[in-house]
Amino acid sequence: MSSINILEAIVAKSKLSKKETAKQQKIVESAIALFAEKGYSNTSTSEIAKKSGVAEGTIFRHYGTKENLLLSVIAPFLKESMPDLAKDLREEVNPDNNTRFEDFIESLIRNRLNFLKANREIFRVVIKELLYRDELRYDLFPHIGKEMSAFIGNAINDYKARGELADIPNDQLIRMILSTIGSQFVVRFVLSPETNADNEEREIESLVRFIVYGVSARD
Amino acid sequence: MSSINILEAIVAKSKLSKKETAKQQKIVESAIALFAEKGYSNTSTSEIAKKSGVAEGTIFRHYGTKENLLLSVIAPFLKESMPDLAKDLREEVNPDNNTRFEDFIESLIRNRLNFLKANREIFRVVIKELLYRDELRYDLFPHIGKEMSAFIGNAINDYKARGELADIPNDQLIRMILSTIGSQFVVRFVLSPETNADNEEREIESLVRFIVYGVSARD
Amino acid sequence: MSSINILEAIVAKSKLSKKETAKQQKIVESAIALFAEKGYSNTSTSEIAKKSGVAEGTIFRHYGTKENLLLSVIAPFLKESMPDLAKDLREEVNPDNNTRFEDFIESLIRNRLNFLKANREIFRVVIKELLYRDELRYDLFPHIGKEMSAFIGNAINDYKARGELADIPNDQLIRMILSTIGSQFVVRFVLSPETNADNEEREIESLVRFIVYGVSARD
Amino acid sequence: MSSINILEAIVAKSKLSKKETAKQQKIVESAIALFAEKGYSNTSTSEIAKKSGVAEGTIFRHYGTKENLLLSVIAPFLKESMPDLAKDLREEVNPDNNTRFEDFIESLIRNRLNFLKANREIFRVVIKELLYRDELRYDLFPHIGKEMSAFIGNAINDYKARGELADIPNDQLIRMILSTIGSQFVVRFVLSPETNADNEEREIESLVRFIVYGVSARD
DNA sequence: GATGAATGAGTTTTCATTCAT
DNA sequence: AATGAATGAAAACTCATTCAT
DSSP: OOHHHHHHHHHHHHHHSOOOOHHHHHHHHHHHHHHHHHOSTTOOHHHHHHHHTSOHHHHHHHHSSHHHHHHHHHHHHHHHHHHHHHHHHHHHOOTTSSOOHHHHHHHHHHHHHHHHHHTHHHHHHHHHHHTTOHHHHHHHHHHHHHHHHHHHHHHHHHHHHTTOBOSOOHHHHHHHHHHHHHHHHIIIIIISTTOOOTTHHHHHHHHHHHHHHTTBOOO | OOTTHHHHHHHHHHHHOOOOOHHHHHHHHHHHHHHHHHOSTTOOHHHHHHHHTSOHHHHHHHHSSHHHHHHHHHHHHHHHHHHHHHHHHHHHOOTTTOOSHHHHHHHHHHHHHHHHHHTHHHHHHHHHHHTTOHHHHHHHHHHHHHHHHHHHHHHHHHHHHTTOBOSOOHHHHHHHHHHHHHHHHIIIIIISTTOOOTTHHHHHHHHHHHHHHTTBOOO | OOTTHHHHHHHHHHHHOOOOOHHHHHHHHHHHHHHHHHOSTTSOHHHHHHHHTSOHHHHHHHHSSHHHHHHHHHHHHHHHHHHHHHHHHHHHOOTTSSOOHHHHHHHHHHHHHHHHHHTHHHHHHHHHHHTTOHHHHHHHHHHHHHHHHHHHHHHHHHHHHTTOBOSOOHHHHHHHHHHHHHHHHIIIIIISTTOOOTTHHHHHHHHHHHHHHTTBOOO | OOHHHHHHHHHHHHHHSOOOOHHHHHHHHHHHHHHHHHOSTTOOHHHHHHHHTSOHHHHHHHHSSHHHHHHHHHHHHHHHHHHHHHHHHHHHOOTTTOOSHHHHHHHHHHHHHHHHHHTHHHHHHHHHHHTTOHHHHHHHHHHHHHHHHHHHHHHHHHHHHTTOBOSOOHHHHHHHHHHHHHHHHIIIIIISTTOOOTTHHHHHHHHHHHHHHTTBOOO
16 A cells, blocks of 8 residues: 555544544654654654653554554644645745746745744654655655646746746756755754754745855856 | 764774674675665664674674674775765866866766765665764764865865856855755665666756756856 | 352353343354454453444443453353253153154254254354363363253163163263264364355264264164 | 465474474473463463573574464474374284274274373364364364375275275265264363373273264164 | 543563673 | 574563543
């Protein structure tokens, strides 16, 4: 079964099931924190139990397996991140205006940045697991790619028509943009998670500039 | 282990080691393959032993602990990656000859690409472990940054003087360039390791173009 | 639990119990099905609860312990099997007639066969548990033996007087007959429970013949 | 995979592997005793470990799983019991010499009885597990049936020719004989394992008589 | 009466590490 | 040097039972 399907199943199930117990919330919370910090396989269920102030059995009563707990943590993040993106972006970014491509990119970055600021721990978990779970990777990347294409494809065509963008196939453009933004997020949230963000504004600006113009001097 | 120590310890260790026996080579080889695929904590010493055709005790006789085996695997890679870079680059890349910055970047990419092609498995191990070992990260990135600064600082200054580069502080420039290249390498070697490289040339070209000019249309 | 007590306790228990609620019936029904298939210790109370459409707590509210649920399942079977036998047999089999011993045995077999057909699941439970519960065994067999002796003792004496039966002590005769019949029932209901009974008549006939005349040729 | 195949695999493997350790022997010994008494699922590996004077890990190092330990216990019994039977019987029972069918049956009984006396504990384990493992049952009974047919088929034909046996199809005859003998063995070794065998001779005699002539009076 | 969340003791299993040979 | 049997601590997981609602 494809991984995205599993995630959907979990989200569906968790929507069906009555509201979470206080203990369940504590469990998920602790699991996220520990998985984020030490990674899934370096975290034991007994640690999670202790941190949650819960008996170990309780974890298994609710989630069945440790693996399933992980998915229950990841699933909502993955499934809800995409719709959120589309909706939010449409509100925040209006490519029809006489905004420039830079503005468009900046909005995109700010939108995702805010999303990740609100979900930084889960993001760390996901990134770490990405390295070990082929299905996750193989499902996720194409999925994201498609969602983004659907969303920014039109915008890109507009900007291309205006002559603002290089004549590069859309999917290549998207991949470059996303991987550049993505890698900055990974650096910021996963590799140096304790960095304080004094100069966030400057970094956004500089990232936008880099994506749009590269490192070359603009005359 | 203190922050400063890990790289030094690694280098020290690799200097100590007398020449490896055939069994040791098999062990290291198997460990690399398994760590690369499943990660350090998801690999058991018994798996390594089996894959090496060696008794489990033998591993511990040589490396004392599993942790230590990991270091023995990583050490040469890290130790040699830096000097190699400097030396190789100096030979291959001659900023004076290559008139344009694009050529410089391309040489840099090709050099590192070749290095990683020859060490792809270890690269995967290192990247995966990077996420779990703060010391590794905290030592490694500044270290690489410094090495690179020392090396390409002059070149950058030259190209800046020629007006080819944007007026951005060197360390920022370096970070952008390296993280963009690095993330491509991670995608290529770690996230999609089975990708065949039919269009390698085109990808290099496109990466160079992106780094230098971004996604914008040029004049 | 002492040897004498278990059967008595069971009978006592089943007398105490007020009439069962619908839920209780579902519970007992599910428990029987599951115990019959997988055995007592391989069946969890949560399985029973799920199959019954009842909360796990409900089981314990009614039966206190899992063990007690088992007894509640077994009790009526054991309690009723004996009197039923005696009563039914007296009606169905009339040894006073000029029936031959074969007819007597056949009636006995048919009677018990019908009883077990109506209680096949519980029979499977009892047989399986018999192997693990010494008290059950130590109480049950002598009990059955005594009941049967009381019942067919007279008949046997009659047939002996008529010269139809070998000169073997009654208890030995009874043991042979019962264990032969019993083992056929175990084969039929426990070891091959999915066998369809097309040739039931022929099997009864052949069993009767074997009990009475063995495998030898009758001149 | 069919159960007999699994057993064969295990026997094959255990023949390949070097001789058993002293600890391994202790483990198997303790496992047999405990499985025989309390059954497989009511016996914990920690009990086995304690009784063997061995660390719990040792059990799993050698047998991998508890299930596999069970099979390692059962396998030799099942696989070797059949050949032994054939070989022993051919030596002990010579249908040509023993004039009467009774003698043949008696030899058969004595042979199997001796075999089970030497393996009474394992027999108890096997019988108990038979109830819970369909594959075991479905493989074993036909297997035994075939082996026995092959072996005593000729003898039966001889005795039939001599007019000593009823005109019943061989497979039915075999089934009756074997199930009668088998059920006596189950009673003796499994259901009343602590019975002392003072009157063994008399019981054999009586069993033979019953199989051959049933309960009827012989004029 | 019924529920189902919670428990915690116990079970199977894994695994890095030790050590006698 | 090499082996591999043995260990024991810790891991994931199960489950009968309790109890507040």
